[in-house]
Amino acid sequence: MNEKTTPTPSLTIIGSGTCMPLPHRKAPCNLVSTGKAHFLVDSGPGSLQALAAQKIDPTTLSGVFYTHFHGDHIGDLNNIITWLWVRTWANNYAGDTTLLPVFTIYGPAGLVTYVQNLYKYASLASMPPCVQFVEVAPNETITLDNCSVTAFKVPHTAESVGYRFTFANGKTLAISGDTAHNNSVINLIKNVDVAVLECSYDDDFHEKTKHEVHHLSPTTAAQLAQQAGAKTLILTHIYPCADIVDIAGIAQKVFNGKIIVASDGMYATIE
Numbered sequence: 001m002n003e004k005t006t007p008t009p010s011l012t013i014i015g016s017g018t019c020m021p022l023p024h025r026k027a028p029c030n031l032v033s034t035g036k037a038h039f040l041v042d043s044g045p046g047s048l049q050a051l052a053a054q055k056i057d058p059t060t061l062s063g064v065f066y067t068h069f070h071g072d073h074i075g076d077l078n079n080i081i082t083w084l085w086v087r088t089w090a091n092n093y094a095g096d097t098t099l100l101p102v103f104t105i106y107g108p109a110g111l112v113t114y115v116q117n118l119y120k121y122a123s124l125a126s127m128p129p130c131v132q133f134v135e136v137a138p139n140e141t142i143t144l145d146n147c148s149v150t151a152f153k154v155p156h157t158a159e160s161v162g163y164r165f166t167f168a169n170g171k172t173l174a175i176s177g178d179t180a181h182n183n184s185v186i187n188l189i190k191n192v193d194v195a196v197l198e199c200s201y202d203d204d205f206h207e208k209t210k211h212e213v214h215h216l217s218p219t220t221a222a223q224l225a226q227q228a229g230a231k232t233l234i235l236t237h238i239y240p241c242a243d244i245v246d247i248a249g250i251a252q253k254v255f256n257g258k259i260i261v262a263s264d265g266m267y268a269t270i271e
């Protein structure tokens with residue numbers, strides 16, 4: 001437990017980037033601390049290592065919520081399962097047969113099939129005993145110890161969902177994953193305290209590609225936040241073309257609330 005896993009609900013940006021390998025923006029990964037437990041939302045390639053680099057102990061995690069199956073969001077799932085297996089084996093060889101705490105992997109429909117295919121040809125014949133999988137349907141709410149999490153369908157891939165956390169202190173946090181602009185995203189972030197929206201592209205590139213690539217720009221993200229009445233907007237999932245323009249300044253022309261451009265290691269309490 002460290003300053004980033006305190007009893008107060010909080011968000012830590014582990015990776016604010018994309019599939020592009022950049023030293024300052026790791027692949028998408030968010031750490032949500034409910035006040036009692038700690039979950040990742042997405043784990044792109046290298047997320048466990050990024051946690052360790054930010055001096056956050058991965059053994060404090062209770063699970064991960066996946067928004068969709070693109071590699072930049074789910075790439076470290078294989079590594080997470082391998083890590084849990086190795087921890088299990090290490091304990092057994094040390095004479096400790098106590099099961100590791102349950103680690104729950106949540107995701108949209110298709111999660112179990114995805115994992116079965118992932119391990120079809122791998123030498124790991126089964127899952128570590130501590131792992132359980134839960135497929136979450138749009139509009140379904142998962143009740144945790146002192147927090148609830150509701151999935152909302154978002155327009156990106158067929159299975160894509162965003163997650164809205166409601167904490168024991170009454171505060172709310174919504175994370176879009178990858179998405180375009182539509183009314184279901186407004187429902188996801190309606191009157192939310194903190195909206196974490198992707199901001200993949202600058203406005204020009206977004207305008208050219210929006211009919212075939214489902215992402216947001218600073219203006220479309222800000223329009224969603226404004227329409228939904230979100231209080232704080234955090235822009236993340238930033239490709240290089242968006243990293244070289246003033247996305248906060250552009251978004252502020254549309255959105256009246258507080259705007260933060262995510263950076264790796266950024267920590268915010270939700271209170």
Ligand SMILES: [Zn+2]
Nearest residue numbers: 068070156178
């Ligand atoms: Zn995607």
